[in-house]
Amino acid sequence: MKLQRILWIQATIILLCGISTLTSCSNDDDAIQPADQVETALQEMSLREKVGQMFYVRPEALDTTIHWVKYSDLSALALQQVTDKMRGVNEKYPIGGIILYGHNIKDEAQLAQFIGQLRSLNGRPLLCIDEEGGLVARIANNGNFDVKKYESMGAIGATGDPQNAYECGNTIGTYLKHYDFDINFAPVADVNTNPENIVIGSRAFSDDPEVAATMVTSYLQGMHDAGIIGCIKHFPGHGDTKSDTHYGYAQSLKTWEEMVGCEMIPFKAGIAWGCQIIMTAHISVPNVSGSDVPSTMSSVVLQDKLRGELGYNNIICSDAMEMGAITQQYTCPEAVVGCIKAGVDIVLSPRNFAEGFDAVVAAVEHGDISEERINQSVRRILRMKRQTSTGIVQ
Numbered sequence: 001m002k003l004q005r006i007l008w009i010q011a012t013i014i015l016l017c018g019i020s021t022l023t024s025c026s027n028d029d030d031a032i033q034p035a036d037q038v039e040t041a042l043q044e045m046s047l048r049e050k051v052g053q054m055f056y057v058r059p060e061a062l063d064t065t066i067h068w069v070k071y072s073d074l075s076a077l078a079l080q081q082v083t084d085k086m087r088g089v090n091e092k093y094p095i096g097g098i099i100l101y102g103h104n105i106k107d108e109a110q111l112a113q114f115i116g117q118l119r120s121l122n123g124r125p126l127l128c129i130d131e132e133g134g135l136v137a138r139i140a141n142n143g144n145f146d147v148k149k150y151e152s153m154g155a156i157g158a159t160g161d162p163q164n165a166y167e168c169g170n171t172i173g174t175y176l177k178h179y180d181f182d183i184n185f186a187p188v189a190d191v192n193t194n195p196e197n198i199v200i201g202s203r204a205f206s207d208d209p210e211v212a213a214t215m216v217t218s219y220l221q222g223m224h225d226a227g228i229i230g231c232i233k234h235f236p237g238h239g240d241t242k243s244d245t246h247y248g249y250a251q252s253l254k255t256w257e258e259m260v261g262c263e264m265i266p267f268k269a270g271i272a273w274g275c276q277i278i279m280t281a282h283i284s285v286p287n288v289s290g291s292d293v294p295s296t297m298s299s300v301v302l303q304d305k306l307r308g309e310l311g312y313n314n315i316i317c318s319d320a321m322e323m324g325a326i327t328q329q330y331t332c333p334e335a336v337v338g339c340i341k342a343g344v345d346i347v348l349s350p351r352n353f354a355e356g357f358d359a360v361v362a363a364v365e366h367g368d369i370s371e372e373r374i375n376q377s378v379r380r381i382l383r384m385k386r387q388t389s390t391g392i393v394q
Contacts, residue, residue, distance in 0.1 A: 169222025
């Protein structure tokens with residue numbers, strides 16, 4: 001892609017993201033509305049630019065010389081700055097977002113410099129992090145940052161006071177905003193009903209779905225008031241499982257009726273609140289979908305249930321596609337194309353970003369995925385980007 005083209009699309013998205021400020025100050029009946037700006041930007045984007053908006057990746061994904069097997073390999077690498085190699089890959093492969101992990105973050109000075117570099121990348125990426133509080137907290141669990149730490153979401157849920165969940169979400173949101181993040185992949189909306197669960201546990205607010213629902217929406221409101229977009233996870237519910245999808249297959253044998261009476265209660269509450277992003281689980285739910293396919297790749301779960309039955313219209317984000325529950329069953333192209341066909345809008349952390357990106361472009365060019373299907377996702381993403389730019393988080 002030529003440099004002029006990159007600069008043009010960057011300017012187009014920046015203009016799009018600022019349009020609500022312009023229209024709110026104008027009484028002109030002919031003022032261009034935000035929805036029109038989304039369509040205008042969409043029409044001017046190339047297929048590669050649109051596909052790029054659907055990929056939210058690790059920084060390491062932009063360096064094609066990096067090959068890793070275990071998560072500890074990435075920790076040892078400790079990538080903490082944008083290199084010329086990354087910029088070169090990014091010129092051809094634009095991205096919609098970057099997710100930072102603990103090993104990408106050293107201290108405040110390094111983080112500020114790194115985020116500044118990431119902001120300049122092709123695609124105008126949003127900056128994302130998993131900062132749930134408790135066990136999963138990339139910043140709070142780093143001794144170089146002086147921010148409030150939380151024991152767990154389970155401990156907050158046990159207080160029975162939604163104000164404590166609000167305070168947690170608002171505190172975390174406030175320091176994430178200070179460090180210039182846009183999205184926090186939190187809170188966990190799972191209901192921790194299985195004592196043998198090894199991956200959710202105290203990350204969930206409660207084993208009572210009504211308590212979890214109240215805590216989830218209070219946490220979301222706290223982050224919203226701090227200017228950070230939240231994400232409820234892991235749909236359709238990872239609380240009643242025994243295995244960890246980071247490393248392999250996991251399933252829930254519940255029926256949809258059983259899930260509606262438990263797992264869906266916090267998700268319905270989050271949807272009613274106006275949650276911008278729902279993250280999928282890689283768990284299989286054969287008594288719902290009729291197959292062993294991971295929920296991330298199931299149109300029954302994502303289209304029939306989440307969008308159809310629950311009426312959710314905002315962004316669906318996959319859990320990290322590099323996780324064992326996906327990579328042990330599918331190649332990267334199979335997984336990436338499959339999840340988009342199922343209804344995913346944001347493809348998070350595929351194992352081989354360039355390979356997955358090229359597979360999506362080829363699928364559209366060969367008619368396996370329609371370009372309008374891509375447009376559906378990019379519309380949602382551009383609307384969200386507009387809101388982050390103006391400070392409006394709805």
